[in-house]
Amino acid sequence: MQQQGFSIEDEPVAGAMPQADGERWLVLNPTSGTADHTEVVRELATERGYRIEETTGEGHATELARDAAANDVHLLAVAGGDGTLHEVVVGLAEAEALDTTTVAVVPVGTENIFATNIGIRDAEHAFEVVETGARRRVDIGVADGEPFVMSCIAGLLADASVATSSEQKERFGSLAFVASGLKQAASFDGLHIDLTAISDGETVSWSGDALAALVGNSRRFVEEGGQAELEDGLLEVVVIERMPAGDIVAEAFAQRVLGRTTDHVFHTQASQLSIRGADGDPIDFSLDGEPRRHDELRLHTRPFALRVCVGPAYDVEPTRS
Numbered sequence: 001m002q003q004q005g006f007s008i009e010d011e012p013v014a015g016a017m018p019q020a021d022g023e024r025w026l027v028l029n030p031t032s033g034t035a036d037h038t039e040v041v042r043e044l045a046t047e048r049g050y051r052i053e054e055t056t057g058e059g060h061a062t063e064l065a066r067d068a069a070a071n072d073v074h075l076l077a078v079a080g081g082d083g084t085l086h087e088v089v090v091g092l093a094e095a096e097a098l099d100t101t102t103v104a105v106v107p108v109g110t111e112n113i114f115a116t117n118i119g120i121r122d123a124e125h126a127f128e129v130v131e132t133g134a135r136r137r138v139d140i141g142v143a144d145g146e147p148f149v150m151s152c153i154a155g156l157l158a159d160a161s162v163a164t165s166s167e168q169k170e171r172f173g174s175l176a177f178v179a180s181g182l183k184q185a186a187s188f189d190g191l192h193i194d195l196t197a198i199s200d201g202e203t204v205s206w207s208g209d210a211l212a213a214l215v216g217n218s219r220r221f222v223e224e225g226g227q228a229e230l231e232d233g234l235l236e237v238v239v240i241e242r243m244p245a246g247d248i249v250a251e252a253f254a255q256r257v258l259g260r261t262t263d264h265v266f267h268t269q270a271s272q273l274s275i276r277g278a279d280g281d282p283i284d285f286s287l288d289g290e291p292r293r294h295d296e297l298r299l300h301t302r303p304f305a306l307r308v309c310v311g312p313a314y315d316v317e318p319t320r321s
């Protein structure tokens with residue numbers, strides 16, 4: 001979808017004018033992942049003239065991103081996992097600096113799902129891509145005012161995701177989580193939700209008992225999973241209906257092997273939506289992996305809001321190729 005007011009083609013390609021970045025900062029979380037990356041990342045960043053700021057605890061990356069914005073930094077690298085990236089994007093949004101800052105994601109976390117989805121392989125590759133790779137404006141999601149880059153998940157999968165290997169998640173999409181957590185699925189009470197989404201100008205809704213509700217910005221939760229389209233102004237919305245354990249296996253198989261969505265899976269794409277507990281109870285969400293609780297959550301996209309350095313494997317139209 002072509003959005004008004006932006007032209008993707010106008011985005012500069014790094015390497016053509018890297019000096020135009022001015023001062024470069026690196027926000028470095030020393031505790032992400034296996035916590036053994038600090039020395040290597042410091043070396044890579046120092047060689048390239050970055051000012052390095054280490055985080056000291058929760059929320060600090062948000063503060064540092066705000067500081068970077070206040071110092072007119074236009075190239076901000078983030079060494080951490082998805083949680084650190086989330087904090088940085090929140091800080092840039094608060095400082096209203098998303099539009100003027102290019103973010104370079106340096107994946108040293110546990111999952112690094114966003115980095116994988118924009119084609120960044122590892123720390124060294126990330127620094128290389130700043131110099132030689134393309135830069136794109138990609139969509140972000142907003143959940144009750146809080147930006148997110150990856151996903152917003154409620155229900156079984158918010159917990160089960162911890163127990164599933166990231167390779168499996170990337171390849172098999174949402175039902176892989178459920179299939180791998182069958183015991184939990186069998187005992188899971190279900191989420192009683194009302195979901196309303198605006199999809200292609202139409203209002204669509206889903207009400208009932210769900211195993212999970214998944215909203216992906218950079219993540220795709222149906223069929224084979226993997227990278228969602230990040231430049232379409234839309235969120236991927238998937239609700240997995242509560243169903244007997246045997247059916248979950250059959251559905252996961254159909255999705256994986258046949259590459260299709262199935263009866264118990266509601267799937268749509270939406271520019272905005274709301275999810276609320278049907279019985280008035282608050283719902284626990286995982287927003288980019290961070291726990292949040294809401295009575296009613298309103299989500300929408302900010303198309304092309306985040307400027308990122310992307311690797312060659314980044315696919316502008318992953319579901320059409």
Ligand SMILES: Nc1ncnc2c1ncn2[C@@H]1O[C@H](COP(=O)(O)OP(=O)(O)OP(=O)(O)O)[C@@H](O)[C@H]1O
Nearest residue numbers: 032033056057058080081082083084109110111112
């Ligand atoms: N110096 C620090 N000491 C302890 N915790 C920190 C420090 N700096 C940041 N944090 C915490 O680290 C968390 C973010 O971790 P991050 O997401 O980067 O790594 P991860 O969980 O290993 O990776 P992923 O999210 O990709 O699975 C934040 O919740 C933040 O509070």
